[in-house]
Structures are given as structure tokens and as C-alpha cells.
Amino acid sequence: xxxxxxxxxxxxxxxxxxxxxxxxxxxxxxxxxxxxxxxxxxxxxxxxxxxxxxxxxxxxxxxxxxxxxxxxxxxxxxxxxxxxxxxxxxxxxxxxxxxxxxxxxxxxxxxxxxxxxxxxxxxxxxxxxxxxxxxxxxxxxxxxxxxxxxxxxxxxxxxxxxxxxxxxxxxxxxxxxxxxxxxxxxxxxxxxxxxxxxxxxxxxxxxxxxxxxxxxxxxxxxxxxxxxxxxxxxxxxxxxxxxxxxxxxxxxxxxxxxxxxxxxxxxxxxxxxxxxxxxxxxxxxxxxxxxxxxxxxxxxxxxxxxxxxxxxxxxxxxxxxxxxxxxxxxxxxxxxxxxxxxxxxxxxxxxxxxxxxxxxxxxxxxxxxxxxxxxxxxxxxxxxxxxxxxxxxxxxxxxxxxxxxxxxxxxxxxxxxxxxxxx
Amino acid sequence: xxxxxxxxxxxxxxxxxxxxxxxxxxxxxxxxxxxxxxxxxxxxxxxxxxxxxxxxxxxxxxxxxxxxxxxxxxxxxxxxxxxxxxxxxxxxxxxxxxxxxxxxxxxxxxxxxxxxxxxxxxxxxxxxxxxxxxxxxxxxxxxxxxxxxxxxxxxxxxxxxxxxxxxxxxxxxxxxxxxxxxxxxxxxxxxxxxxxxxxxxxxxxxxxxxxxxxxxxxxxxxxxxxxxxxxxxxxxxxxxxxxxxxxxxxxxxxxxxxxxxxxxxxxxxxxxxxxxxxxxxxxxxxxxxxxxxxxxxxxxxxxxxxxx
Numbered sequence: 118x119x120x121x122x123x124x125x126x127x128x129x130x131x132x133x134x135x136x137x138x139x140x141x142x143x144x145x146x147x148x149x150x151x152x153x154x155x156x157x158x159x160x161x162x163x164x165x166x167x168x169x170x171x172x173x174x175x176x177x178x179x180x181x182x183x184x185x186x187x188x189x190x191x192x193x194x195x196x197x198x199x200x201x202x203x204x205x206x207x208x209x210x211x212x213x214x215x216x217x218x219x220x221x222x223x224x225x226x227x228x229x230x231x232x233x234x235x236x237x238x239x240x241x242x243x244x245x246x247x248x249x250x251x252x253x254x255x256x257x258x259x260x261x262x263x264x265x266x267x268x269x270x271x272x273x274x275x276x277x278x279x280x281x282x283x284x285x286x287x288x289x290x291x292x293x294x295x296x297x298x299x300x301x302x303x304x305x306x307x308x309x310x311x312x313x314x315x316x317x318x319x320x321x322x323x324x325x326x327x328x329x330x331x332x333x334x335x336x337x338x339x340x341x342x343x344x345x346x347x348x349x350x351x352x353x354x355x356x357x358x359x360x361x362x363x364x365x366x367x368x369x370x371x372x373x374x375x376x377x378x379x380x381x382x383x384x385x386x387x388x389x390x391x392x393x394x395x396x397x398x399x400x401x402x403x404x405x406x407x408x409x410x411x412x413x414x415x416x417x418x419x420x421x422x423x424x425x426x427x428x429x430x431x432x433x434x435x436x437x438x439x440x441x442x443x444x445x446x447x448x449x450x451x452x453x454x455x456x457x458x459x460x461x462x463x464x465x466x467x468x469x470x471x472x473x474x475x476x477x478x479x480x481x482x483x484x485x486x487x488x489x490x491x492x493x494x495x496x497x498x499x500x501x502x503x504x505x506x507x508x509x510x511x512x513x514x515x516x517x518x519x520x521x522x523x524x525x526x527x528x529x530x531x532x533x534x535x536x537x538x539x540x
Numbered sequence: 541x542x543x544x545x546x547x548x549x550x551x552x553x554x555x556x557x558x559x560x561x562x563x564x565x566x567x568x569x570x571x572x573x574x575x576x577x578x579x580x581x582x583x584x585x586x587x588x589x590x591x592x593x594x595x596x597x598x599x600x601x602x603x604x605x606x607x608x609x610x611x612x613x614x615x616x617x618x619x620x621x622x623x624x625x626x627x628x629x630x631x632x633x634x635x636x637x638x639x640x641x642x643x644x645x646x647x648x649x650x651x652x653x654x655x656x657x658x659x660x661x662x663x664x665x666x667x668x669x670x671x672x673x674x675x676x677x678x679x680x681x682x683x684x685x686x687x688x689x690x691x692x693x694x695x696x697x698x699x700x701x702x703x704x705x706x707x708x709x710x711x712x713x714x715x716x717x718x719x720x721x722x723x724x725x726x727x728x729x730x731x732x733x734x735x736x737x738x739x740x741x742x743x744x745x746x747x748x749x750x751x752x753x754x755x756x757x758x759x760x761x762x763x764x765x766x767x768x769x770x771x772x773x774x775x776x777x778x779x780x781x782x783x784x785x786x787x788x789x790x791x792x793x794x795x796x797x798x799x800x801x802x803x804x805x806x807x808x809x810x811x812x813x814x815x816x817x818x819x820x821x822x823x824x825x826x827x828x829x830x831x832x833x834x835x836x837x838x839x840x841x842x843x844x845x846x847x848x
Contacts (some may be wrong), residue, residue, distance in 0.1 A: 151597035183665070185775045266624075344790070346819035349779040352567065354560035354700070355814035362553050375779055378675060378771030386697035386769070388687035410675025410771055420627045450835045 140223045143491070152470065153214030162211060162474045167242040169475050174213045176201075176462075177220065177236035179247030182376070184224025185374070190249045192406055193271050193458035194219070195445050197246045200462035203440065210466050218242065224258035233257040237264040240463065243475045244269065246461045250274060251318055258283070265477050269461030272454050273401070273423075275322035275332045276534040284464060284484060285504045287457040288424050289534045290323045292403050295330055295421030296509035298369075300524050301399055302335050307366035309341045313356065313394075315347040320371035323401065327369060341365050346372070346466070351379040370400045377407055381415045391418030391514075399511075404452025407520060413518040425456040425494040426520040427514045435492035452516065456493050465490055496529070501533070504532030551695030563700040563809035566707035567769070568803035571780050572787040573714055574759035576799040579788055581731045582751055584642055585653040587658035589645075589784055590777025592756045595633060595663070596626030596763030597772040598671060601678045608679065616681040621810055623764045630760025631753045638752040644746065651730070667774035675773035684768060699768040710758060711800065717754070718796060726753050731794065790830050792840030802841050806830065 136465050157172050168175035177494065178197055180190040195308040201215045209215055218240050236242045236499050237260065244267040251274050261268050261282040268283045276289035291348040299305045304384045310331055314320025325342060331338045353376075360368060372380045384391070384398070391398050398419040405427050427438060427450060437459065441451055464487060469475055472483035486501045498506045504531040510519025570592070578586050586592075603622035631708035637659065645652045684702060687695040718724040725748045727738040738744050763777075766840050770776065783806075791802030806826060834840070 128577070182673075183668070185778075187668065188668060188675060188773060189613035191673050265847050332748060344818050347823055350823075351766075351779055352564050352811075354697075355557065355561055355811050356558055356819065360814060361556070362549065375675070375771040375773060375776050379769055382699075382769055383697070386685060386687060386698070386699045388689065409677055412677040412679065414679070538712065 120174070122161050135344050136367075142506065150188075152208065152212050153237070153354060154209075157211045163476065164474075165476050166241060167243045167475055167477075169213065169243060169247060171214050173395045173474060174210060174211055174461050175216045175218060176465075177233075177242040177245040177247065178217050179220050179222055179229065179232055179236060179245055181219055181222045181224040181253075186222075186249055186253075187429070188223040188410075189406070189454070190222075192452060192455035193246075193249060194457035195449075195463060196271075196380050196441070196451075196455045199441055199444050200254075202444070204462060211218070211475075215375065215462070222248070222253055226252050229253040230256045230260055233260040233266070233427075234264070237261070237266040240267075240536060244465050244480075246271075246274070246458065247365060252275065252319060254498040258507075267465070267477050267480060269458075269465060270342075275319045276536070277322065279502050279504075279534050281481060281503075283503060284461070284463060284499065285532075285534075286460045286464065287454060287505075288509075289368045289504055289532050290326050291422070291533045291536045291539065292507065292509055293422055293505075294323060294327050295400070296530060297420075297511055298327060298330055298335065298528050300511050301367055301397060301420070302338060304524070305366070305397055307397060307442050308338050309363075309365045310338065310367045311341055311360050311363055311365035312361075312369045313374045314345050314371035315348050315350075315376055318350060320373070320402070321345065323371055324369070326536065326539045333538065338374050346376060347375065347390060348374060350376050353380045354387065357384060357389070367397045367399050370461045371402045372400075373402050375409075377403060380479075381419070384477055385415050390537035391416075395419070403446050403514075404454065405450040405520065406452035406455070408514060408518040409450060412431065413514070413516045416514040416537060417516045419514045420511055420523070421514065421520060423453040423520075425453045426510060426522055427451045428512070428519050429494065429510075430522075431493075431495060432525045433491055434493040434497065455494075460489065460492055460497065460505075463491070498529065500532050502532060502534060506531060547594065548694060551826030552691065555694055556696075557815055559696060559700065561808045563697070563703060563805050564807035564811050565698075566704040567711045567766070568783065568787050568807050569707045569711060569800055570703065570762040570765060571784045572625050572791075572803055573679070573710060573796075574757070575788050576791070576793075576796055577718075577758065578716065578752055578755035579677075579785075580793045580795065580799070581727050582646075582748060582755075583649055583731075583793075584646075584732045584752070585649065585656065586755075587656040587781065588637075588654060588663060588777075589759055590779070590781040591663035592630045592634065592759040593763030593766065593780060594667065594772065594774070594777040595630045596623075596760030597678070597767050597776070598667065598676070599760070601631045601671075601676050601772055601808075616683055619681060619684065619764075623761050625694050626760040626764035627757040630763070634756025635749055635753040637756075638749045642752060643748065647750070649737075652817055660744055664774045665776070671774070675771045678767040678772055691794045693723040702768065703791050710761065713794065714758065717796065723747065723750065762846040786827075786830060790840055792833065792842040795840070796812060796840035798840055798842030805841075 139539050154172055163169040166221050172304050180194045181187050222229040231332055238246055244271045247487050248270050249272050254270055271286050273287040273293050295522055313322045328340050401422050403421050467487045468480045468484040472479040485501045489497050500506055509526045509530050510522055511524040515521055546634050575589050600622040603618055607618035629752045684699055689695050726742045730744050787803045788799055791798030810822055810826045813825055
């Protein structure tokens with residue numbers, strides 16, 4: 118019925134290697150605090166009947182591992198399992214080991230809602246790490262609000278949402294867009310932009326914000342074209358011709374899924390050499406994960422605007438990448454969303470310990486202002502609008518499929534899911 | 541909207557746009573030929589057509605890895621080997637599926653729709669289990685990437701030329717097999733009157749199996765070629781299936797010439813409209829026109845004259 122697993126029986130490709138890695142990590146980074154279960158009687162820390170016992174607490178993982186979205190969501194599942202394993206290795210939360218129940222949303226939005234209801238109503242999980250597309254988040258939102266659950270949502274998304282029952286560990290649109298546009302304008306002197314996207318809510322909302330920013334806040338800059346193609350579109354020769362005719366300084370591309378591969382392959386075949394920056398290609402939809410499908414040789418020279426790149430050079434990230442590879446294999450790559458998914462369990466742990474309780478209402482209150490010094494992306498902090506303060510970075514794709522970080526904002530960027538002047 | 545551009549720029553753009561239309565035409569022909577054989581000649585609605593194509597793509601992926609590992613010296617030529625292997629793999633799977641599933645359903649054409657739909661789901665999950673949920677990157681030989689500069693403005697993508705040559709070659713081969721070989725004669729006889737064909741001694745069961753296999757094999761070659769322009773993943777076949785059926789149905793199911801004519805008209809219409817409108821609008825308008833024409837001519841553009 119349910120695939121209830123305790124993380125100890127976790128079927129990672131090289132469990133032994135991982136244990137060694139995580140032990141080293143525990144020693145160096147996450148000095149375990151001595152929190153013992155007997156200091157926190159279950160009756161006190163769980164007054165609403167959640168799945169908390171004297172030595173375990175159960176959470177849910179809700180992603181698609183089958184269907185079209187499995188390609189993207191697999192990384193998030195892996196990151197969340199890694200975080201849970203590491204937290205347990207440190208002694209768990211309030212002295213309780215985390216167990217998880219994993220459900221498959223199967224790339225189908227009604228299934229997501231049904232599974233979310235099952236996790237909250239039948240399993241009484243204390244929190245849920247899950248969802249990837251906005252459509253799946255919108256589908257589970259009423260379930261979480263009605264049953265007062267807590268969802269940690271990892272994906273960068275279009276904003277325009279602030280639910281008391283969701284913590285958004287990815288960037289909302291302005292965090293991802295504005296700093297990147299300013300950067301390309303200031304350092305590359307770009308003045309004209311061609312906006313391109315797949316035809317659904319995220320690219321359209323993001324491009325709307327990009328257009329407003331270019332036209333209203335960047336002096337002398339203009340949008341010379343804006344185009345959308347259906348999801349799964351595979352023929353981009355016409356739009357490449359249009360782009361040639363308009364001669365923009367920047368192609369701002371938010372193409373997703375299988376279309377991504379077709380777009381970059383055809384861009385290269387049409388003789389647009391991205392290493393020569395004429396025009397510059399700037400994207401917010403291609404992480405290291407997607408480059409594997411596109412091919413490094415087709416992506417070399419393009420710029421991506423994200424908050425995390427696997428190549429980030431800091432101690433947190435080096436340890437994270439090592440632990441991730443030890444657990445899931447040497448060949449694996451880690452994209453922006455995977456890192457954001459990894460933050461979910463850690464943020465929840467910090468909030469529970471701050472509140473001294475698993476009760477959803479207390480965790481929600483405690484979550485605001487929680488800081489995480491150990492995030493692979495660096496320091497992050499939860500804003501009162503339930504999004505994260507985080508830096509914006511620009512990376513340049515290399516032949517080997519990794520990004521070289523060429524820019525990062527000096528300070529954390531404030532999340533602003535309802536940006537005024539951009540609607 | 542053209543006032544901002546000089547005449548030479550406009551000329552170049554029209555030339556390139558025409559070429560983009562021709563590439564799209566070739567892609568449509570490649571996609572649709574296999575289905576035209578299966579759906580047009582046998583009346584089998586093969587919803588798993590896209591998955592047969594993706595099998596070809598995965599075979600190409602495996603071949604490229606093999607060549608990279610063992611024969612790096614002739615890596616530039618691996619694509620031709622891969623296409624032959626793709627034909628064999630998809631064709632063999634087609635023969636097997638016909639034997640195991642399709643032949644039991646000839647009298648129930650609507651059930652083949654459900655059965656092949658189920659088959660497509662099974663194949664997708666098999667690909668996912670074997671190759672992983674993520675798309676795989678197929679490395680294409682350098683000589684096939686990039687473009688030939690004709691003038692300053694006009695650049696012709698090499699993979700576009702390759703797809704066009706391939707589409708022409710396969711169309712000619714299918715034409716030859718259909719209208720000049722004894723197998724083609726038998727196929728056409730069976731599609732016109734199965735009982736009579738049986739009575740004059742044609743082995744209809746074997747001909748059916750071979751037809752299905754060849755159709756699937758052609759799909760495999762198409763999938764192999766599409767690794768140059770599109771993605772290779774477990775569900776990538778789904779990207780092609782709607783356009784493929786659109787082309788075959790619009791052309792008139794039983795006519796190969798109709799398939800080619802319809803691929804040409806749809807691709808040109810779409811490519812021109814994409815240039816003037818947004819991509820989504822172009823798609824909507826193309827579909828509207830096709831629906832309108834099919835309402836007037838439900839049998840499609842071309843039909844065989846049959847005595848019913």
C-alpha cells in the first residue's frame with residue numbers, strides 16, 4: 118500500500134561510501150547538538166496528533182518518479198533523502214529519527230492532490246517535501262491549507278503566491294530575473310533583448326517581469342521581440358530566423374523540457390556561436406541537469422541566471438557535492454532545484470528545534486527568520502513571506518556541462534513574490 | 541513591419557525561411573512515412589509510433605558510445621551505422637509486436653488504438669528503467685553540426701541538409717518497395733481486398749508482419765535522424781505523435797503521395813505563420829485550417845479510387 122521505508126535501509130548506489138562521507142561531513146560542518154528525546158516528551162511536542170513517536174517522526178516526500186516530470190524531479194528526491202540521512206546521522210530532530218513515506222505524483226496533477234491528502238489525512242506526516250511544477254503545487258495547495266499541512270517547495274517559480282502552508286525554498290521570479298538582466302546590461306553593454314519561452318505560466322510571467330524591468334528600469338534598453346512555443350515544440354528554425362533579422366544583443370530564453378534540447382541544437386546548427394556572444398544567450402531554465410540532455414557542446418558559452426551552481430567554490434558546497442556523489446554515484450550532476458530541495462529538511466529541522474515542537478502552527482511561526490549557515494549556496498534566511506533571501510548568480514556554460522560562476526550579487530536578494538510595478 | 545530592413549536583408553530572410561520550411565517538411569515526411577505504411581496500408585492505428593522512433597534514437601545513442609569507446613578513429617561515420625542498426629532494432633521489435641499483439645486485433649481496429657497506447661506506455665517505462673528518466677545526450681559528429689555560410693546573412697544548417705537528403709532517399713526507397721516490388725504489390729492487393737488476396741495465394745499473415753516491421757523500421761531511422769535536432773528521452777516520442785497523425789490523416793490515409801503533399805502544405809503553412817505570428821498562434825491556426833479542410837474533405841487530400 119504505502120512504500121514506507123526507514124532511511125536506514127536506503128538503497129543508494131554506494132551506501133558504505135556515503136556513510137563515510139557523511140560522517141566526515143558531520144564532524145566538520147554540522148556539529149551535532151545534543152538533543153535527547155527524553156527532554157521532549159511526545160505529548161508536549163505533538164499536540165495535534167501528527168505521526169510522531171518517542172523515537173521517530175514521519176514526513177512525506179511527494180514527487181513524480183514516473184511520467185514526463187520524472188526527469189526533473191528525480192534530483193529533488195535524491196537531495197531530500199540525502200538531507201534526511203544526514204540529519205538522522207546527527208541524531209535526528211528533537212532526538213527523533215526521521216522516517217519518510219514517499220508517494221509518486223506520476224506527473225499528474227490530480228494524483229498529486231490525492232497523494233497529498235493521503236499523506237496529511239491518513240499518514241499524519243509532520244511535513245511534506247514535494248512538488249516541482251507550479252501546476253502540481255497549485256493542485257495540492259487547497260489540500261495543504263484545508264488540512265493545515267506544511268509543504269517545502271523547491272523549484273524556482275513565477276511568484277504571485279504566498280501560502281501560510283508552503284515554504285518556498287527556490288527563488289521567485291524577481292530574484293532570478295532582475296539581477297541577471299542588470300548584469301548583462303552593465304558588464305556586456307546589452308541594450309536590446311529578444312524574449313523567448315515555452316507557452317505556459319512560468320515563462321510568460323517571468324518574461325512579463327523581464328519586459329517591465331527592461332522597459333521601465335533599464336535606461337535605453339528595449340525588447341525587440343517576444344515569442345512563445347507550445348511545450349514539446351521541436352522546430353525552432355523560424356524563430357531563429359526572426360532573431361537573426363532583429364539582431365538583438367541578448368536572447369533571453371525560458372524554453373523548458375524536450376524543447377530545450379531542440380532549441381539549443383538548432384541554434385548551434387544555424388551558426389549562432391554562443392562562445393562569441395553575438396548574440397549573448399541568457400537563460401533561467403537550463404541547470405546542469407538539463408545540459409546533460411542538451412549536450413555540453415551545444416550549450417557552451419551560454420549564460421544562466423540561478424542561485425546555485427554545482428561549481429560554487431565554498432566549503433559547504435564542496436562537502437555537499439561530495440556527499441551527494443557518494444550517495445548517488447560519481448556521474449551525477451546537481452542543478453539549482455536539487456540544491457533548493459536539499460534545504461527543505463534542514464529548514465524544517467531548524468524551525469522545529471526553534472519552536473521545540475512539531476505542531477504545524479508553532480513551526481510556521483518559528484520558521485520566519487530561520488537562518489541556515491550550512492546551505493551549499495551559502496547563507497540563507499527565511500523571509501516573513503515564506504520565501505528565502507538568497508543571492509543571484511550568473512554562470513557560463515562550459516564544454517563539460519558545468520557552469521563557471523562569473524557574477525554574484527554582493528548581498529542577499531530580498532524575495533518579492535508580488536512585485537509592484539511589474540504586474 | 542518590413543520597413544526597417546533593406547532589400548538584401550529581406551531577400552536573405554525569405555531564402556532562409558523557405559529553407560526552414562523545407563527542413564520542417566523533411567522532418568514531417570520522415571516522421572510520417574512509417575505511420576503511413578502502417579496506418580495507411582494496414583489500417584492499424586499505431587499510437588506507439590513515437591516510441592518506435594525513440595528506440596531508434598536510443599540505438600543511435602548506444603552506437604555513438606560504442607564508437608567513442610572502441611572505434612574513435614571513425615567516429616565521424618558512426619551515424620550511418622547507427623541508422624542501419626536503428627532500422628533493424630525498431631523493425632525487429634515491430635515484427636515481434638505484430639506477432640504478439642497486433643495480428644490478434646486486425647478485426648477490431650479501435651482496439652488496436654488502446655492496445656498500442658498501452659504499448660507506448662510500457663515502452664516508455666522500459667526506456668526509463670533502462671536508460672534513466674533523464675534525457676541522454678547523443679554526441680553528433682562535428683561535421684554534421686554547424687552551418688554552411690552562403691552569404692553574410694544566409695547560413696544553411698548542415699543537419700538540415702542531411703535530414704532533407706535522408707527524407708528524399710527514404711521516400712524513394714518506400715516508393716520503390718511499394719510500387720515496384722512484389723512485396724509492395726502484395727501489400728496493395730491486401731489493402732484493397734484481403735479475402736481475394738488470400739484466395740490467390742498471397743501469404744497475408746507474413747506480408748502483414750513484414751509491412752508492420754518495415755513501417756516500424758522506418759520510424760526507427762527517423763528517430764535516429766532526430767537525435768540531431770531534438771531530445772532523446774523516454775517520453776520524447778510523444779512530442780511527435782500528434783504531428784505524425786495529423787500529416788497522415790490530412791494526406792489521406794491510404795496514399796503515400798498524399799502524405800508527402802500534406803507534409804509539404806502543413807510544414808510550409810506553419811513555418812510561414814511562425815514567422816509572422818507567435819509560435820503558439822501559428823500552431824493553432826494550422827490546426828484550424830486542417831480541421832476546416834477535413835470537414836469538407838473527410839477522406840483527406842488524396843484518396844485511392846476503390847470499388848466498394
